[in-house]
Amino acid sequence: MGDTLNIPEWTYYADKGGLDPLGMQNSSVALYQRLIPGIGNVTLRMRYYGLYPWLVRHYLQTNGSTDPEVWRVFLRRAEALYALIANQAGGELGVAGTVWAIRAVTAAKTGGGSIPIDFGAAAAPGSDDHYFAQSWGVFGLAYQSQLYEIGILSRGDGHGIPLPSKESGMALADGFEFAMGEAAQIFKDVHARGLVTLTELDALSPFAPSQIAFGSAERNVYQRVLFRKSADGDAPDSFRTQTLLLVLKVAEILGSPPDAEELRWALYAGQTQDGYPLELGDAALIAHCERWRIYQANDLCHVALEALLRFVLDALGAEPAGIPPRQLLERLVADMREASGAAPQNWRLLLDGIELADNAGDRAQPDSEWSLADDIMRTARRANGFVDGETAFKAVRLLAALHKRSLKESWPLEAELGPFTNDAFHSLLSERAFLRRYESHDFWELIARLVEERVIRRHLAVAMRKLRQQKDYTFLIESQNGRLRRRKQDGPVYTNPRLQPAITFLKDIHILGGQGLTSHGVEALAAA
Known part of the structure; x- marks a missing residue:
């Protein structure tokens, strides 16, 4: 059953959990990064796309130092001030530093509002009362890479200070400046001082993320950039x-x-x-919608296999001393066989007998992909849930539905997933090839092989690779002395x-x- 892992009692290791425990989520991530570039999962408000080129231009006009530390302090001050503005404007969401801003504004109001908020101290690198832990703020964490990718910022020649791009960046800086009106100069003055009063925060309300005017030039530039x-x-x-x-x-x-x-x-x-x-x-x-269809199918594929992993983990949870792999597989297959009723002789016959839902996303159709996935997730994602043979067989049926629909609708899996199918990536394409390879074999022999090779062995291989390459200990299953033991619980997740x-x-x-x-x-x- 693969490598045996023995960790000495005196050895320290970082416990990182089972993130992407089967090495399949990365193909979904790689695909959606192609489908919607320039927007990230943590780029939460559009107005940051105007704020940053405006800030960069202001920095270059008033300071211009190519010392990264000078730029970092300038940047962090601006983000801390922006968090205060957004909070004072009505607790707007999606802004970095909100927790600190709520605390700072509440303290200022409690004191009668006469004492300015020292956001400069909160923005100083290493501050005990920092507005945001990330060294380069939310710019470094989330926005910088997307602003480069979408063409709003460009890289400086010979230094690390960004520049507004000649077209989009400068247009956004101009539109942002005009939209702020008199508040633009107030921001610059307050930013340089590092202190702000509640009255000044009220005057800075035009900066709030929700205040992009319906008919403004600023809004028009955002639309041109996105589209x-x-x-x-x-x-x-x-x-x-x-x-x-x-x-x-x-x-x-x-x-x-x-x-x-x-x-x-x-x-x-x-x-x-x-x-x-x-x-x-x-x-x-139409072609782009098909790419998103393949992305979703790929996500459903790894959810189904991760549900089978949860099935394995739940079974191992009842065996604290461990269990031989062959005995485990026999027990898992028996549970699924009992829950499935009459199963076909092989995978090919299973596909032949499946009636695909007319609407794969119809929640009212019990055999639609949505219903199967929802039933699986409702059980497998609960901390106190237990994936039994019935839920595990629904995961198998979901795999079969994906397989059949991909063939019926002639999805171009090779074109979209081919680049993401190798030793480091697994996808619906690789799993469909596996199922086709054994489609004429005895059905339950195939299911046992699926659980052993595509779930247990793959998890052990993925976790071993992470341990060797990244020094991260992500084993959910440990193999020792010919027995498998559960080390930690986990369940299926969709990518975002x-x-x-x-x-x-x-x-x-x-x-x-x-x-x-x-x-x-x-x-x-x-x-x-």
């Missing part, structure tokens, strides 16, 4: 634009902004839960494909509103 057109249909700008247009298409049908979950299911099923089809028309948009921040951005710039598309949204869709 930038490229002659190359496979360019990052084109992929981001197509993803945002798909969001608008779904919002148009729903009559309201979608959340990330209903969006990803609508793109996978090609229709809303209520059965309203996505009528895309444009060939590039940046869709919720994208939806928030579209709300921030008034393309999405309460009724779905605003007039700006209608124009953006019509211009596609």
